[in-house]
Each structure stands twice: as C-alpha cells, then as structure tokens.
Amino acid sequence: MTESPAARHHREQQAGSLTTGTHILLPDGHRTAEIDQVELERDDFGSPALVLASLSGGGTLRVAIGTTVTVVDGTPDDVTQLPLPANLPEATPLEAAAPNDGRQEQPGAGTGPINVAPAVVVPPLPPVPPAVTGPGEEELALIPAPAGTPESVVEAAAEAHPDAEGVLLLADRLSKGVNFKSGSCLKDLSDLAHELFITLKDADGALSVADLLTVLPYDGNPGRWTSVEASLALASYICRQDGQNARAEVYEKLIRTPENQETDPFKARMAAKVRQRSLNEPNLYDKEIFRSIDNSNHDAEREWRLLRLESLLFLRAHGGSETIGMSELERRISNELEAVRS
Numbered sequence: 001m002t003e004s005p006a007a008r009h010h011r012e013q014q015a016g017s018l019t020t021g022t023h024i025l026l027p028d029g030h031r032t033a034e035i036d037q038v039e040l041e042r043d044d045f046g047s048p049a050l051v052l053a054s055l056s057g058g059g060t061l062r063v064a065i066g067t068t069v070t071v072v073d074g075t076p077d078d079v080t081q082l083p084l085p086a087n088l089p090e091a092t093p094l095e096a097a098a099p100n101d102g103r104q105e106q107p108g109a110g111t112g113p114i115n116v117a118p119a120v121v122v123p124p125l126p127p128v129p130p131a132v133t134g135p136g137e138e139e140l141a142l143i144p145a146p147a148g149t150p151e152s153v154v155e156a157a158a159e160a161h162p163d164a165e166g167v168l169l170l171a172d173r174l175s176k177g178v179n180f181k182s183g184s185c186l187k188d189l190s191d192l193a194h195e196l197f198i199t200l201k202d203a204d205g206a207l208s209v210a211d212l213l214t215v216l217p218y219d220g221n222p223g224r225w226t227s228v229e230a231s232l233a234l235a236s237y238i239c240r241q242d243g244q245n246a247r248a249e250v251y252e253k254l255i256r257t258p259e260n261q262e263t264d265p266f267k268a269r270m271a272a273k274v275r276q277r278s279l280n281e282p283n284l285y286d287k288e289i290f291r292s293i294d295n296s297n298h299d300a301e302r303e304w305r306l307l308r309l310e311s312l313l314f315l316r317a318h319g320g321s322e323t324i325g326m327s328e329l330e331r332r333i334s335n336e337l338e339a340v341r342s
Contacts, residue, residue, distance in 0.1 A: 186227035
C-alpha cells in the first residue's frame with residue numbers, strides 16, 4: 001500500500017514530551033510553528049499540568065500535559081518562515097491572481113461558498129519584567145574597605161567580646177584562614193555577624209564582619225550565596241536603623257543580584273513569578289516554633305526564631321511583599337529581636 005504524504009510527515013506526540021526545535025501543528029490544523037522554549041507549569045499539588053511552548057515566530061502556545069498534538073516534519077515557507085504541512089496543495093499562479101469573492105467552482109457541484117478555517121491568533125508574549133540594575137561604582141564606594149585582613153577583622157571582634165563563647169568559637173575556626181570559596185567559611189562569617197548584632201548588640205562589629213561578605217559577587221552557587229544574602233539583609237537593617245539610608249540601598253540592590261542573571265525573556269518571566277510567590281508565602285517556621293513552645297524546649301525555640309528573623313530581614317531588604325508590608329515587617333523584626341535576646 002502506498003504511504004500518503006501526510007502519513008510520512010505527521011506523527012502524534014503527547015504535549016509533555018515536546019522539546020525545543022520541534023515543529024508543531026497549530027490548532028487551526030493548517031499552520032505550523034517551531035518551538036523555541038518549553039516550560040512546565042505545575043498545579044497546586046506540584047504535578048505538571050500545563051505545557052507553555054514559546055514559539056520562534058512569537059507568541060506562546062498553552063497545551064494540557066496529556067494532550068496529543070501533531071508534530072510535523074516539513075520545509076520552511078519563504079513568507080512565514082514556518083514549516084508547511086505536507087498535505088496542503090500549493091496554489092497555482094492562476095488561483096493566486098484570481099479575485100476572491102467568497103465563492104469557487106467545484107467540479108460537478110457548481111459554485112458554493114469556500115470553507116475557510118478560522119485563523120488562530122497567537123497572542124504576543126507578556127512584557128518582560130524590568131531588569132534589576134546593580135549599584136554603580138559611586139554607590140559601592142559607600143561600603144568601606146575592611147580594616148586589615150579578614151582574619152584581623154575576626155580577631156578584633158573576638159577581642160571586643162572576650163567572654164562571648166559563641167563569638168570565640170566562631171573566631172577560633174576562622175582564625176585558621178578565611179577562604180571565600182568555602183561555603184562553610186562563609187556560613188561562619190555570616191553566623192559571627194548575626195551573633196554580634198543579635199546577642200551582643202554590637203552593630204558596628206557586626207557590620208564590619210558582614211562587609212567581608214557583602215562585597216562578594218554572585219557566582220551562581222546558591223549554597224554560598226545564602227550566607228552572602230543573609231549578611232546583605234543584616235547590613236541593610238543595621239544601616240537603616242543607624243540612618244545610613246544611602247548605604248542601605250546599596251545592600252538592597254546587591255541582594256537582588258541573582259534576579260538579573262537570566263537573559264532569556266521567557267525564563268525571566270517564570271523566575272519572577274516563582275520569586276514573587278516565595279516572597280508572598282515566606283517560610284516563617286510557625287509550626288516549629290509553636291511545637292518548641294509546647295515542649296518547653298527554649299533552645300530549639302530560639303534556633304527556629306533565629307531562622308524566622310533571617311527570613312524577615314531578607315523580606316525587609318527586598319522591599320517587602322504583596323502580603324507583608326514594610327511597617328508590619330519592622331514590627332515583626334522588633335518582636336523577634338526581643339524574643340531571641342531575652
């Protein structure tokens with residue numbers, strides 16, 4: 001049996017297995033387009049639910065994950081630059097030049113209306129979120145250079161609090177050498193800055209230690225950046241409390257550094273959506289804190305409250321969210337500081 005052109009060039013495929021570069025038959029059944037980018041949107045239970053296919057010709061196609069779509073192997077059209085289905089006849093020069101009055105001749109059937117499939121209009125992509133610009137050289141100059149080596153800054157903090165066991169323990173580990181490529185070393189520096197500010201109320205000492213981290217660039221490693229991010233949030237809060245608003249704004253710009261790394265517009269929009277959701281629904285460890293209170297475990301309660309305080313400081317440095325405003329954040333941060341210092 002002779003194989004038809006349609007059978008040779010069309011194949012069925014589930015939407016969940018679509019990949020970049022695939023030519024897909026659009027819903028009108030005639031036109032095709034090449035997929036430039038594929039993203040999965042999950043439902044509220046975390047399961048893949050919707051395929052968002054960004055088309056190279058512009059627009060986005062939304063397809064349910066289990067839908068069967070037609071994939072086409074064709075040649076690009078000179079006008080649309082999209083592959084054409086193999087089973088569509090080409091128009092002759094006479095047909096192309098003839099005026100279209102809405103009727104055509106059909107062999108053995110006289111004249112009748114032309115059955116024209118409705119055109120599918122692919123909506124344009126939504127606007128790309130505005131790029132986050134980092135601080136300039138003049139703004140970065142507001143962050144003072146460390147007084148000596150990183151080890152000497154840590155040593156000065158330890159000498160200022162000779163009876164603080166937590167500070168001495170961290171300083172002892174850091175005295176062996178500060179390695180900014182080590183995630184554990186960055187974590188110790190961040191913990192030291194928080195210990196100085198939260199427990200000992202030494203804002204100046206905490207800021208000097210935090211500034212060892214705040215000037216580090218974002219290297220794409222989430223583990224190391226977590227410590228830098230926590231130090232930026234702490235430094236921003238200390239400067240705001242001290243009236244150094246211009247310097248605080250520098251830290252707040254730096255904390256948004258990862259947000260301007262994505263150059264693909266589609267991925268940037270999806271990342272912005274996920275980021276806003278995390279800001280609106282932050283993890284404030286309510287269950288863990290209440291469980292510790294019920295069990296009268298004060299040490300565990302303090303540790304969970306410290307984590308909650310870090311989350312609140314980050315939200316504050318980020319400008320708040322759609323669910324928690326700045327005034328509410330200030331109130332909650334003050335409450336947590338009082339709770340962990342008592």
